Amino acid sequence: MGAVGRVYAGALFSVAEEAGKVGEIKEQLSLVRDAVKKSAAFRDFLYHPGIKRQDKKRIISDVFSGILDPEMMNFFNLVIDEGRQYFLDDIYREYMEYYRRYRAxxxxxxxxxxxxxxxxxxxxxxxxxxxxxxxxxxxxxxxxxxxxxxxxxxxxxxxxxxxxxxxxxxxxxxxx
Structure with missing residues (x-):
């Protein structure tokens, strides 16, 4: 697994643990990952280099409003700001590894x-x-x-x- 995924998953896991939402964030990260994997239109939108990051964040905020916790929404925005949306699958896998160890x-x-x-x-x-x-x-x-x-x-x-x-x-x- 990649270093980028590990770093971002570690940061997300720390935030989730601090907020007492390790399981909730796992489910929400799974939801986002599934949306990217299953919807070519969403994936094309998310990965398109011609769409401004601000526009991506605004639309994602509209789509996931009321679905994602603020911690997950902030994380998703950070991923977009840093241009790391291509690593969502790696981040998911690494988060699941943290979660597995957390739950033993x-x-x-x-x-x-x-x-x-x-x-x-x-x-x-x-x-x-x-x-x-x-x-x-x-x-x-x-x-x-x-x-x-x-x-x-x-x-x-x-x-x-x-x-x-x-x-x-x-x-x-x-x-x-």
């Missing part, structure tokens, strides 16, 4: 070909907590391209139990 849990990013049932999710969570010796939060993603099975990412560790990877291994063995 691990995040398991689980990719499956089909949606997990609540029983399957709970069983997976229990197994991962046993393996890692601490609370685990499961973030789910569905990707039919893995065909079946699942891929679990926790930090830098990857457990790839997908059918796609097994087929690729089999193909490599047959060609090799």
């Amino acid at each position: 849990y691990r995040i398991a990013r689980v990719t499956t070909a089909v949606e997990l049932t609540s029983d399957e999710e709970e069983d997976l969570k229990t197994r991962l907590e046993k393996i890692f010796g601490r609370k685990v939060v499961v973030e789910k993603e569905v990707d039919p391209a893995i065909i079946g099975g699942m891929v679990v990412r926790i930090g830098f560790q990857v457990i790839d139990g997908s059918i796609r990877s097994r087929l690729e291994e089999l193909r490599a063995m047959m060609e090799g």
Whole structure:
């Protein structure tokens, strides 16, 4: 992860902790990040070099008024003033790392070909907590391209139990 994301996330986390809003700021940062990721129009507006920073801040203030806490709005304005809006995804990831340490849990990013049932999710969570010796939060993603099975990412560790990877291994063995 980038140094820019770490610096800005650290500053935001400090402000959030001081205000007693660590969880609220996490949710609001997630909301902003999702808006940037999911809306090409919003992303184009935010990244456009021809739009003045003041205009961006004014429009963002209008759009997010009543949704974002003052601390988050001030942070968003700072990011725009400094021209760091391109790093919002890095800032989000780093903030989540601060938050994870703050809450002392691990995040398991689980990719499956089909949606997990609540029983399957709970069983997976229990197994991962046993393996890692601490609370685990499961973030789910569905990707039919893995065909079946699942891929679990926790930090830098990857457990790839997908059918796609097994087929690729089999193909490599047959060609090799």
